[in-house]
Amino acid sequence: MSLQLTDEQRSLVSTVRDFAARECGTREQRQSLTGNGEQLNSFRIAAQLGELGFLGLSIPEQYGGSGGGLFEACLFVEELAYGRVPLSSFPVTLIVAHSYLKFAPEPMKYEVLGKVCAGVPTAIAMSEPGSGSDVASLTCKADKVESGYRINGQKTWISNAHIAEHILLVCRTSETGDKHQGLTMLSVPTDTPGLTIRPIQTLGAEVNDVYFTDALVPEDRVVGTEGQGWSQLIAGLNIERVIIGALALGQARRAFDDTLAYVTQRTQFGRPIGSFQALSQRLAELATELEATRLLVHDVAQRVDENPEKLLPREASMVKLKATELAKNAALEGVQMMGGMGYTQEAGMEELLRHTIVGTIVGGTSEIQKDIIAKTLGL
Ligand SMILES: Cc1cc2nc3c(=O)[nH]c(=O)nc-3n(C[C@H](O)[C@H](O)[C@H](O)COP(=O)(O)OP(=O)(O)OC[C@H]3O[C@@H](n4cnc5c(N)ncnc54)[C@H](O)[C@@H]3O)c2cc1C
Numbered sequence: 227m228s229l230q231l232t233d234e235q236r237s238l239v240s241t242v243r244d245f246a247a248r249e250c251g252t253r254e255q256r257q258s259l260t261g262n263g264e265q266l267n268s269f270r271i272a273a274q275l276g277e278l279g280f281l282g283l284s285i286p287e288q289y290g291g292s293g294g295g296l297f298e299a300c301l302f303v304e305e306l307a308y309g310r311v312p313l314s315s316f317p318v319t320l321i322v323a324h325s326y327l328k329f330a331p332e333p334m335k336y337e338v339l340g341k342v343c344a345g346v347p348t349a350i351a352m353s354e355p356g357s358g359s360d361v362a363s364l365t366c367k368a369d370k371v372e373s374g375y376r377i378n379g380q381k382t383w384i385s386n387a388h389i390a391e392h393i394l395l396v397c398r399t400s401e402t403g404d405k406h407q408g409l410t411m412l413s414v415p416t417d418t419p420g421l422t423i424r425p426i427q428t429l430g431a432e433v434n435d436v437y438f439t440d441a442l443v444p445e446d447r448v449v450g451t452e453g454q455g456w457s458q459l460i461a462g463l464n465i466e467r468v469i470i471g472a473l474a475l476g477q478a479r480r481a482f483d484d485t486l487a488y489v490t491q492r493t494q495f496g497r498p499i500g501s502f503q504a505l506s507q508r509l510a511e512l513a514t515e516l517e518a519t520r521l522l523v524h525d526v527a528q529r530v531d532e533n534p535e536k537l538l539p540r541e542a543s544m545v546k547l548k549a550t551e552l553a554k555n556a557a558l559e560g561v562q563m564m565g566g567m568g569y570t571q572e573a574g575m576e577e578l579l580r581h582t583i584v585g586t587i588v589g590g591t592s593e594i595q596k597d598i599i600a601k602t603l604g605l
Contacts, residue, residue: 229524229525229528231301235297235298235301238283238298238302239301239305241278242280242301242305242306242309243305243308245274245275245278245311246305246306246308246309246311247309249271249274249311250268250309250310250311250312253572253574256310256312259312260312263577265432266312266315266430266431266432267312267314267315267347267389267432268312268313269345271311271312271313272313272315272316272345272346272347273344273345275311275313275345276343276344279292279343280302281316281342281343281344281345282339282343283299283302284296284298284299284320284324285323285327285339285342285343286327289327289335289336289339289340290339290340290342290343290344291339291343295528295531296465296468296469296527296530296531296534297527297528297530297531299320299469300468300469300472300523300524300527301472303316303317303320303469303472303473303476304472304473304479304523305476306473306476307472307473307474307475307476307477308476308477308480309476309480310480310574314385314431314432315347315386315389315390316347317470317472317473318347318350318385319342319347319348319349320342320469321350321462321466321469321470322348322349322394323338323339323342323348324462324465325350325394325411325449326338326339326348326394326413326449327339328450328458328461328462329449329451329458330413330450331446331449333446334446334447334449338391338392341391346390346391347386347389347390348391348392348393348394349384349385349386349387349390349392349393349394350384350393350394350396351366351381351384351387351393351394351395351396351436352364352381352396352459353381353383353384354366354379354380354381354382355380355382359590359591359593359594361396362405362406362409362456363405364396364397364398364409365379365398366378366379366380366395366397366398366438367379367397367398367399368395368397368398368399368410368412368443369399370399371442373442373444374442374443374444374445374447375399375412375442375443375445375447376440376441376442377395377397377412377414377420377438377440377441377442377443378438378439378440378441379397379437379438380435380436380437380438381393381395381435381436381437381438382426382433382435382436383426383433383588384423384433384434384435384436385432385433385434386432387416387434387436388423388425388432388434389432390416391415391416392413392414392416393413393414393416393421393436394412394413394414394449395412395413395438396411396455396459397409397410397412398410399452407453408453409454409455409456410448410450410451410452410453410454410455411448411449411458412443412447412448412449413443413447413449414438414441414443414447415443418441418443419441419442420438420439420440420441421436421437421438421441422436422437422439423435423436423437424436424437428584429580429583429584430577430581430584431581431584431588460537463537463539463542464526464530464537464538464542465530466542466589467545467546467590467595468523468526468527468542468545468546470546470549470550470585470589471522471526471545471546471548471549471550472523472527472549473549473585474552474553474582475519475520475549475553477556477557477578477581477582477585478516478519478549478552478553478582479516480578481553481556481557481560481575481578482509482512482513482516482556482560484560484573484574484575484578485509485556485560485575486500486509488564488567488573489509489563489564492564492567499563508559508563509563512555512556515552515555516552516556518548519548519549519552522544522545522548522549523549526538526541526542526544526545539598539601540598540599540602540603543590543595543596543598543599544595544599546589546590546595547592547595547596547599549585550582550585550586550592551586553582553585554579554582554583554585554586556582557575557578557581557582557583560575560578560579561575561576
């Protein structure tokens with residue numbers, strides 16, 4: 227294992243960086259791609275990146291991907307975030323794609339993964355109004371009937387549901403008294419009668435409530451094994467946390483570079499504001515944190531590739547905790563060091579702050595990551 231990038235990986239990074247600079251490097255370009263910031267996801271960009279082969283980097287060739295590893299996919303996600311590419315649907319889509327890859331029956335893999343590689347988003351629905359951090363307590367249920375499963379219940383905070391063709395639903399198919407038992411993953415097409423999707427207004431993320439009212443899906447929509455939903459979720463945690471970590475690392479790098487550029491050119495009291503020790507010391511700390519976080523994210527992504535079946539609960543939670551907290555802190559520091567300018571839409575730092583503050587909540591909060599790490603220490 228080496229933390230130095232290979233020539234191929236370096237070339238991947240520079241190609242994505244060039245693409246981002248060319249297609250969405252200016253605020254005007256991003257505004258035009260996103261309906262003046264109304265959407266976070268550009269289908270045009272998705273189609274372009276799909277055509278270039280980037281969306282299937284970690285998906286085997288037979289399903290339409292290029293058969294690379296998670297590390298390459300993470301480098302790509304990191305550069306998307308660094309380049310502010312309006313493709314917010316992709317990190318979640320990639321996480322869900324890996325669940326299909328691991329557990330879905332073959333025909334479903336061809337059905338869903340080929341589209342992911344071409345730029346079609348997909349979604350996962352675990353959270354419910356009464357089940358957030360304690361997600362295993364979920365109550366949305368699917369009853370076995372002659373024609374398949376009849377689903378009833380509500381999911382909330384579901385990213386991509388409004389633009390996805392399928393939702394990977396985690397629901398209860400039997401009551402055993404143990405909340406971790408009796409959960410099942412079903413791949414539900416979003417045009418299923420009885421499924422309703424309503425957007426939730428937030429600070430900057432596109433999420434939805436999803437309601438199921440006697441929604442029927444055939445038996446062959448089971449992903450993996452009936453009743454094994456919890457262990458299947460656990461099996462995907464390395465990938466989920468490392469991908470979120472890569473996204474946050476890209477956001478943190480963006481915040482840092484933009485702040486550094488600003489404090490270097492902005493003068494007050496006759497000198498660049500970055501020369502004041504109150505700011506330069508904090509930037510030195512941020513630079514150190516960035517380098518340490520980069521090494522952590524890249525190291526754990528490579529370790530997952532080396533042994534994809536091995537669970538790394540401590541390391542994966544450390545990646546998620548460290549990178550998302552750093553991204554939030556870097557954006558907050560960016561706003562402060564840019565003064566009034568940091569608060570404007572034009573400079574883009576306030577937008578970065580809105581997008582980074584959710585990183586420490588989504589996919590298991592920082593408090594929950596710390597609990598997991600503490601448990602691995604025997605506490
Ligand atoms: C933008 C966004 C996108 C999302 N996308 C998806 C998605 O695509 N699919 C999906 O299924 N879900 C999604 N979620 C849901 C997300 O995973 C949950 O919001 C998250 O797990 C926290 O659950 P909660 O919001 O119910 O907070 P709660 O669980 O109510 O927690 C509230 C606070 O209490 C703290 N807390 C709770 N329990 C403990 C404890 N035991 N010890 C210490 N502190 C604790 C938490 O850390 C937090 O600070 C998304 C959420 C957001 C905001």
